[in-house]
Amino acid sequence: MLSRFVSAAFLVTFAVSAAAQMPDKPITRPKITGISHLAVYTSDAAATDHFYRELMGAAKLPDPENPKGVRYAFNSVQFVEVLPLPPGQGINRLDHTAYNTDDAEGLRKFLNSKSWKTPPTVQKGADGSFWFSVNDAEGNKVEFVQPPRLPKAVLTSDVIGRHIMHMGLLVHNRALENTFYLDLLGFRPYWWGGQKDGEIDWVSLQTPDSHDWVEYMLEETHGGAATTGIPAGMSQKTLGVLDHLSVGVMSVPETYKRLKAAKRLEGRYDDGPKIGLDGKYQFNLYDPDGIRLELMNFHATEKPCCSPFTADDPTE
Numbered sequence: 675m676l677s678r679f680v681s682a683a684f685l686v687t688f689a690v691s692a693a694a695q696m697p698d699k700p701i702t703r704p705k706i707t708g709i710s711h712l713a714v715y716t717s718d719a720a721a722t723d724h725f726y727r728e729l730m731g732a733a734k735l736p737d738p739e740n741p742k743g744v745r746y747a748f749n750s751v752q753f754v755e756v757l758p759l760p761p762g763q764g765i766n767r768l769d770h771t772a773y774n775t776d777d778a779e780g781l782r783k784f785l786n787s788k789s790w791k792t793p794p795t796v797q798k799g800a801d802g803s804f805w806f807s808v809n810d811a812e813g814n815k816v817e818f819v820q821p822p823r824l825p826k827a828v829l830t831s832d833v834i835g836r837h838i839m840h841m842g843l844l845v846h847n848r849a850l851e852n853t854f855y856l857d858l859l860g861f862r863p864y865w866w867g868g869q870k871d872g873e874i875d876w877v878s879l880q881t882p883d884s885h886d887w888v889e890y891m892l893e894e895t896h897g898g899a900a901t902t903g904i905p906a907g908m909s910q911k912t913l914g915v916l917d918h919l920s921v922g923v924m925s926v927p928e929t930y931k932r933l934k935a936a937k938r939l940e941g942r943y944d945d946g947p948k949i950g951l952d953g954k955y956q957f958n959l960y961d962p963d964g965i966r967l968e969l970m971n972f973h974a975t976e977k978p979c980c981s982p983f984t985a986d987d988p989t990e
Contacts, residue, residue, distance in 0.1 A: 701787045704777035706859060708884035709838050710819040711745075712919045713755040713769040714965050719744075721962040722756055729938045729959075730921075730967065731832035738799030748921060750825040752838040759963075765910035767963045768917040770807065770815035771841050771888070773881060778804040778820035788858055801826075811854040812846060813902050834929065835921035835969065839988040840878065842889035844916045846901045848877055851890060855879050861888065867951045867980035874980075885988040891916035914964030922972045922988055926955035929969055953978040 716722040726732045726746035737743035737755060747753040757769055775781045778796045785808060786792045796806045802822035810816050845851050855861040861879035864887050868875040877890040893905060893916065904913060923929045926947045933939050942960040950956050953974030959967045973987050 701780075701784045703784045703860065703882075704775050704780040705883040706781070706818070706881045707774045707776060708881055708886040709752060709841060710772040710774045710817070710821075711753045711755050711838075712771055712841050712965075713743075713757060713817075714917075714961070714963070715759040715763060715767045715769060716756050716961075716963055717759045718962050719756070719758070725941065725961045726754055726756070729933075729940060730834045731830055731938075733828045733830040733833070735828075738801040738803060739797070739805065747828045747830075748833055748838055749836045750828050751821045754919065764904075765908070765913055766904060767910070767914060767965055768843065770817050771843060772805075772817035772819055775818045775820055778806055778818055781818050782806050785858070790854075790858065796820075811850045814843060834933070835923045837922040837988060837990055838886070838919055839922040839970070839972070840887045840889055840920045842876075842891045842916060842918045842920070844904070844913065845877075845890035845892055848874070848890055848892060855888060862985055864985050865952055865978060865981050865983050867978065869951075880985050885986055887988075889920075891918075910964050914960060915966050918966035918968055920956075920968040920970045922990065923969055924972065924990065926957050926969050926971050930957050949976055951979040 723734065723744070727734045730746070732746035732748050732754065735745040735747050735753070737745050739755070740757060743755055743757045745753040745755055751774055755769075755772075759767075782792050782796055790808060792808055793806050796804045798804050804820040805817055807815055807817045856863075856879060860882040862882065864878040864880045864885075866874050866877045875892050877892065878887045879890075880887040893908075930947050939959075941962065942964075944958045947955050947957045950970075953976040955971040955975060957969045959969070961967065972989060974983070
């Protein structure tokens, strides 16, 4: 009897010990389902409101993340977040980029399991959304948002386009940023190009679970050493060209005609539509603080330079 008891006790101890030595089950990354928003600063709230609400036709909404902010929505889950300009901000008008996810807490835990610095908890908004922020490999603030389970429809008939399909930001070192977006999060190559042969100025990576993309706006690196921050001597105008958002439309030339006919072209904007090196029509406008809003065709009308597209285009 004693022998049986000892054997049973040994088996229990062995099972507990074996279970303790088993590795934890890997945490699966939740989906990253596309672009959520670009958050920018304004030095003139009235002028910025006129640009995004009246000229671009976005819906003005309260900001569940920041009571001092305002959202200008292009659809129920994509918007520009406009925040008051902090004292001593300098020329930078970009606060953060943001992506949608189906599970903010799950994504926070995933990043934490990969030893990426994360906040201890997610935050919750009055609209039922959840979000958290981290820094990418170069220190840029990146936010991940879990939209409300039933997001409210955005009512606007004059919006210039209903899909924010990419965002761009100043990047110094492609390889370094790839450790975050490509290697850790699973973003996928889409296209790259450059103004001169043998150089790469723009690198596009699509989100893991949509065809929206982030665009590295490479500045004076071309494979050089990693740096961070805004280069000395860079102007606010140049920085605003790099830090931008892009709204997809079926036809940039037709959209341009519509804006012009409705007298919705004010301030700073291009002379007219043009075809970029990626073969897609585009037209640039700039908000009052210089952030570029790029209208772009969903699909190319000419063969792109430098690199073929390696994934499907976004759609309306």
